[in-house]
Amino acid sequence: MSSCLKVDDLVIDVDSLFNTIDCGIAVFRLYHPTKGRQDHHIAIEQFNNESEHIIGVNLDNFNQAATTFEDLVTPKYKTVLKDVYEQLSKSKDEVQFEVELVNFNRKTKYLICNAVALSYGDDDFGQYIRVQSAFMDITKLKIKEEHLNNIIRFDPLTNVLNRAAYEHDLPQIEHDLGNFPLLPETGNLFTFVVIDINGLKTINDDMGHNAGDEIIKAAAKVVKDSLNKYGVIYRTGGDEFFAILKTSDHSQVRDCLSQLHSCADKWSGYIVKHMSLSVGSKSIDLSDDVVNSKKNFNV
Secondary structure: OOOOOOHHHHHHHHHHHHHHOOOEEEEEEEEOOEOOEOOOOEEEEEEOHHHHHHHOOOHHHHHHOOOOHHHHEOHHHHHHHHHHHHHHHHOOOOEEEEEEEEOOOOOEEEEEEEEEEEEEEEEOOEEEEEEEEEEEEOHHHHHHHHHHHHHHHEOOOOOOEOHHHHHHHHHHHHHOHHHOOOOOOOOOEEEEEEEEEOOHHHHHHHHOHHHHHHHHHHHHHHHHHHHHHHEEEEEOOOOEEEEEEEEOOHHHHHHHHHHHHHHHHHOOOOOOOOOOEEEEEEEEEOOOOOOOHHHHOOO
16 A cells, blocks of 8 residues: 655654754855945854754844854855855855854854855845855864874974975965965064074084984074064074064064074073074065065075
């Protein structure tokens, strides 16, 4: 005997599947920015239990809160919403992307998402794309990835960025220094600093490699303590460090370099009693004109 499902039964089965699947599913309206609203506003129509777990609140409470979904997205990922809107506005093909947010429980979550445009329309809030999205919480994987990245990019002796990190970052240093993410957000004066440890070979030959390691670690600490506030530091060779500083004016650079020399002069170690550093620097001001950093400084 054949059997059939009632419509109500079918709806219940679909809802059950919707709420037991192990990834977030949401249907939302993605609005185009307006003069009064710069961000791509998101109005969520529906999401499942896993979405509640990820976002940290159920749909009713979410819709009653003053916080919007775009408020949860961290600043560096807000441009992702713009890119997604642009892609979905042109095609109903699936769009894949990653986003980072801080949920209602103040926990940082990394999500890998896909989205497809269901329809297009407009209402009192403006033009929108109705979107269906599925997403998974990849926070644990992202933490492991960052840990591995730190192992690859950092020098284990000094805990500053290593030569491999420098060579990886060099293309952006050369061609898009103004947007280099490892530098402070404010300031237009960029200063390149090269620091050499004088006499390291002699120290290694005469006093042993433990002495050499001592002064390398001490020099790295002096450099970090003096320059890290305004920039990023790499160990580019056995006795060489390279730093990029981003400051508002030359006085901040002078203060940093003065502190560097002062800390080096005052240092005395357990094996090595004196530290001598050679320091060279050059500054360029990106507010004056568009500057290619490699042309102005031989990195």
